[in-house]
Amino acid sequence: MSDPAIRRPYRREGEEKRRDDLIAAAMALVAEGGTEAATVRAIAARAGVTPGLIRHYFQSKEELTHAAYRHVMESMTQEALRAIEGLPESDPIGRLAAFVAANFRPPVMTPAVVGVWASYMHLGRNDPVIHAIHEATYLGYRDRLQDLIAALPRPADPARDRREAIACNALIDGLWIEGGSLPDSFASGEVxxxxLDGIGAMLGVRFPDTAYSNTALPGTADRKTAP
Amino acid sequence: MSDPAIRRPYRREGEEKRRDDLIAAAMALVAEGGTEAATVRAIAARAGVTPGLIRHYFQSKEELTHAAYRHVMESMTQEALRAIEGLPESDPIGRLAAFVAANFRPPVMTPAVVGVWASYMHLGRNDPVIHAIHEATYLGYRDRLQDLIAALPRPADPARDRREAIACNALIDGLWIEGGSLPDSFASGEVxxxxLDGIGAMLGVRFPDTAYSNTALPGTADRKTAP
DNA sequence: CTGACTATTGTTCGTTTGTATAATTAAAGA
DNA sequence: TCTTTAATTATACAAACGAACAATAGTCAG
Incomplete structure (x- = not known):
């Protein structure tokens, strides 16, 4: 196909940079066209390298796939945790509101992230590694939510807290999926x-008007992942 | 591979039976191993025929795939509608409860159905036919839910009804996904x-204890799809 | 019982996939 | 500048995919 005399020029990059590039390329392709669009050739082209390089950094395509999935899921949890970072424990309602609201704006609620989540979801039933990542992320998030619910100013009842955490988590999931899949079907901030209305009703609390702001609360770090 | 002298014996079946068999085989394979497991060869083997036959009944594999997806989604909606079939309009709370509860028992909440839903979900972003089926089913279900909510005995408020229908639909979706994906994580009837608790809280209604029964309500047809 | 119809089989084709490996060359150290 | 190293390219390969098509044999009308 190509003249053996001409060989593609290239630059050597640090290992970390190349791995990140390949993971980012894989995620972007999965977000756009599902897991079947993320072939080794397509990933390599997107990352600006040749297919052979992938297996220099990852033992198999599956390994790259797992790394990409783990990255997406972990960054979502980290984003929710960052939203309550620095908020005082003396205001449990404000903390809960911030934790919930973080899921309904970028970079968490975007068509790309929802797309990646959906693409890998059905894969988890056959791939034990994917399943483990999914389960750990899901239960981890729900536990954090239950902690925030248990901190509300009301009589303690762990069994009730568990049920309500399951319900609130399901509501968040469902709205996140819909809002991310059909972004044009909802007004800005509507989801x-x-x-917040639904969770407030289910938990019997009333969130202050400030909780409905469409941006991160003041005091919350607003920078990107890397400094 | 095989001796041309020996030819596999076969029976001729009616067109409808063969089509149904192929659709059922495709659904079962998608439920077990995702869309990538439903190859023409695997579908044919599962249906007890040879690969060539598929293209006798369907112009392409995609056409079979669409038929299978449509079948799954439509049967879910039909199941929810059957649950309120025959319930009097004088009892809007009972109708709403029955409509909701139908989603959390077989044949709607099963790992297989949730698996099929998840497998096709990410496909909808690139395949316009899949997207159309998904959207029609989703909005159709939500509209039915909003009708039931609007029938509740309280002051009319269409804008509020819309928001609450979105919220209730999201809660149902999220719980259905979780309950279907991790059936062992929940006690019988817990989801x-x-x-019902969450929807009751969000709508400000209290469902009677009979609504929490784990089976279809009396008066509801309990037979299979065909007599 | 016979002949026509078509449902069904068996096989082949070109494409794309993930993987393997040899050949090169950019970059760093002596 | 020379040598070494390993990051990167380029090519090859077997397997599996959807599709196409000719050959065969159940089934039904007459």
Whole structure:
């Protein structure tokens, strides 16, 4: 196909940079066209390298796939945790509101992230590694939510807290999927409002008007992942 | 591979039977191993025929795939509608409860159905036919839910009804996904109870104890699809 | 019982997939 | 500048995919 005399020029990059590039390329392709669009050739082209390089950094395509999935899921949890970072424990309602609201704006609620989540979801039933990542992320998030619910100013009842954490988590999931899949079907901030209203009703609390703001609360770090 | 002298014996079946068999085989394979497991060869083997036959009944594999997806989604909606079939309009709370509860028992909440839903979900972003089926089913279900909510005995408020229908639909979706994906993580009837509690809280209604029964309500048809 | 119809089989084709490996060359150290 | 190293390219390969098509044999009308 190509003249053996001409060989593609290239630059050597640090291992970390190349791995990140390949993971980012895989995620972007999965977000756009599902797992079947993320072939080794397509990933390599997107990352600006040749297919052979992938197996220099990852023992198999599956390994790259797992790394990409783990990255997406972990960054979502980290984003929710960052939203309550620095908020005082003396205001459990404000912390819960911030934790919930973080799921309904970028970079968490985007068509790309929802797309990646959906693409890998059905894969988890056959791939034990994917399943483990999914389960750990899911239960980890739900546990954090239950902690925030248990901190509300009301009589303690762990069994009730568990049920309500399951319900709130399901509501967040459902709204996140819908809002991310059909972004044009909802007005700006509408999904977040519906989520806060629903969770407030289920838990018997009333969130202050400030909780309905469409941006991260003041005091929350607003920078990107790397400094 | 095989001796041309020996030819596999076969029976001729009616067109409808063969089509149904192929659709059922495709659904079972998708439920077990995702869309990538449903190859023409695997579908044919599962249906007890040879690969060539598929293209006798369907112009392409995609056409079979679409038929299978449509079948799954439509049967879910039909199951929910059957649950309120025959319930009097004088009891809007009972109708809403029955409509909700139908989603949290077989044949709607099963790992297989949730698996099929998840497998096709990410496909919808690139395949317009899949997307159309998904959207029609989703909005159709939500509209039915909003009708039931609007029939509740309280002051009319269409904008509020819309938001609450979105919220209730999201809660149902999230719980259905979780309950279907991790059936061992929940006690029998637990998901249904959480759903009814959450929806009751969000709508400000209290469902009677009979609504929490784990089976279809009396008066509801309990037969299979065909007599 | 016979002949026509078509449902069904068996096989082949070109493409794409993930993987393997040899050949090169950019970059760093002596 | 020379040598070494390993990051990167380029090519090859077996397997599996959807599709196409000719050959065969159940089934039904007459």
């Amino acid at each position: 977040q409002r519906i989520a | 249904q109870r959480i759903a």
